[in-house]
Amino acid sequence: MDAFYASVELLRYPELRGKPVVIGGRRRATDAPPEGAFRTLCNYTGRGVVTTSTYEARALGVFSGMGLMKAAQLAPDAVLLPADFDEYRRYSRRFKDAVRAVVPEVEDHGIDEIYIDVTDLVMSDTAGKALNLWDRARDVAAMIQQAVHEATGLSCSIGVTPNKLLSKIASDLQKPGGLTILRETDIPTRIWPLPVRKINGIGPKAGARLETLGIRTIGELARADPALLVEHFGRSYGAWMFDAAHGRDERAVMTYSEPKSISRETTFEDDLHPVRDREQLSRIFTGLCVRVAGDLERKGYVGRKIGLKLRYDNFKTVTRDCTLEAPTRDAKTIRRAAGTCLKRVPLDRRIRLLGVRVGALSRPGAETPRQGSSRAPMLFE
């Protein structure tokens, strides 16, 4: 989906169309703008980041992940709207349902992305007919764009290619509203000139290390010595990188997967002191456990692994977790377990973030206890 959160907000506030708009920060009572007016970025203070920005805001250098304080320097007059995730989830459901009505093989990939396998559809439509497979695929993609627009009023960009890796890159080539067809033979001309960071799975760290090896583009990565890549990035990641640069990707479109963990975390407006702010921390901690328990309940899961996450004022992050005898979704049990995790963490600095996670999920009643025997161990067996 194109600039998804921002585009949903523009449906609500069409008068903002064509203006730089930034979604981010949290909703506070003091944020409320005068009646009929919008809050702008100027004078923003706080720890929020940009979640999404309209293309007009991006033209001013404001991108996802950027601190709002910095964004305010670049675009002080941009409108700032708080994120409304409930609304985005509603539109997410709508657009995904619209796609599923056209093609059943859909893989969820976050709130605003999907992978679609149109192989069977296109093959059966063109079998024995004088139809070109890729022309037919383009028609299907156009139908999907049309269906999404009718269901939501929103635009999306689609990449039609032989695999997920290439489709992800291709979908980004002509945003917004793009429909990009890319065949294997197009890789040298259309993929290789792109920076390595365009590959889904090469992030800031790997990108920087590749740069020190003199590798900037995907083409340079494709021509690199695989042994060199393995030497610097390990057997698995190095080999994967090389394959990715050649556009090779065998992953199937998965129409269903179970969640692995459910978590809640919060960054404080001001860093909290582990001793002086003990009571406030404890309240927030308990609140997080209650919210996670609620999430588990709503989604129908219980979990055995309870985790704690803590970020210090210097942004260093530590995690601790422990595994329970029996899976739970009870807030008090989660709180107690996470409390024991907290005891194993150094508390000698101010804290900026606290988080609680529950993993090793199962459905209640159907829980598979730890592998192997669940009997009490016996001597002389």
Add this chain to the structure above:
DNA sequence: TCTGGGGTCCTAGGACCC
């Protein structure tokens, strides 16, 4: 002007088992 919140996957060492 420091850097959100929700996730996944991978690695690596140690415990423990056969």
Add this chain to the structure above:
DNA sequence: TCTGGGGTCCTAGGACCC
């Protein structure tokens, strides 16, 4: 005598993604 080779689970950290 002091030591093999497989396996799984647990924990911590980190990269990466939307």
